Amino acid sequence: MSNNYREWPEKIPFALWGYRTSIRTATGATLYYLVYGMAAVQPVELEIPSLRILLESQVPEEDWVQERYDSLVMLDERRLNALYHVQLYQKRIERAFNKKVKPRGISEEDLVLKLVRAFLPIDPRGKFKSNWAGPYLVKNILSGGAVQLTELEGKDFTNPTNLDQLKKYYP
Template sequence: MTETYKDWSNKIPYALGAYRTSIRASTGATPYSLVYGMEAVLPVELRIPSLRVMMEADLPESEWARARYQELQMIDKKRLRALYHAQGYQRRIEKAFNKKVKIRDLQKGDLVLKSYRAPVYDPRGKFRPNWSGPYIVDEVLPRKVVRLLDQNGEKLMEPTNHDRPKKYYA
């Protein structure tokens, strides 16, 4: 949409308007409707009146206020429906992720290597190490989390997800 690299800031309101009025896959609703309780009236609908705009234009003020009050009462239902949709979406994402996770039967005292996730830019490029360790499994926590010790017996600061370490056979 931009003509030069300098005029991108002029297009931000259009991009935000499109973002706020498009349906999100995670909630099944638009961010605008979740905040205001009704769908946004697009500028093109004012130029070429839609049925919704024409009906609201013919309503007397008292009727319009009553209809708006009813819409505001229904906003809680819309938000609750969006919450249920988001929870279902999260379950689907979790199920898709868990298909790829390799369950590793780790016990306390096992030697493991932990996958090394380097920063985006690493001067070693493709020659950087993929694994760090070996570490010792200190404890296996619920929800697929393990605590690791280094070779000196010092605990690592944060627990590690169960899919990152793999057994090390020495």
Template sequence: MSDNYKDWPLKIPFALWGYRTSIKTATGATPYYLVYRMEAIHPIELEVPSLTILLERQVPEADWIQARYDSLVLLDERRLNALYQVRLYQKRIERAFNKKVKPRKIKEGDLMLKSVRALLPIDTWGKFKPNWAGPYLRKRILTGGAVRLTDLDGNDFSNPTNPDQLKKYYP
């Protein structure tokens, strides 16, 4: 949309308008509606009147106020519907994610390697820093799937570890 690199800030309002007035899959509603409690009227509808605009112009003010009040009463229902849509969307995403998960056959007492994610000074290790530390003993599996580790001397780690950061060690 932009002709050169200097005029892109002028296009941001149009992009935001498009984002705020398009229906999102997760909620089933537009962000504009969830904030302002009414659907947005597009600028082109003011130039070329749509059916919505024509009907609103012909309605007496008392009837318009009553219709607006009714839409506000139904707002909580629409928001609950959006919340329900979000939950359905999250379940759908979870199912898609869980299809790719491979079950691991790891039990308590196995030897594990833990990934090293802490930043080390570049001048000491550089690209030769170790990716895995260990071996450690898998002491206990917690209810959420987290793991308690101990080193081979029997010293416990203070924090549980996510199983994604572990791999089985074969001596």
């Protein structure tokens, strides 16, 4: 939209207008529609009146006010529809993501190794240091992929660990 980096502040209103009036995949509606309950009038429609603008200009004011009131009353229902659309969209994304997830096969009382992510500033082993710590015992598997671990001596970890940071240990 601009050839010079100094022109971008002048282009921000156009970019925001485009963002607010384009249909979002997640909601199935425009942001403008969800806020104001009606479709935005594009600047081009003011120069060259569209059929919608022509029809609205011929409607008496009392009828237009009543129609606008009815559309505002229905706005909550439209927002609920957008919410349902978002939930369906999230489920679709979740299904697509979960196709790539491989089950770990870790159950309670299994021995596991935990991924070491903390980088010590000075480690004499350098890149040859171990990436895995353990073995640890799986005490409890929580919902959402969290796991409660215990050291072999019986000392419990204070925080749960994410299941994707573990791999099964075979002694």
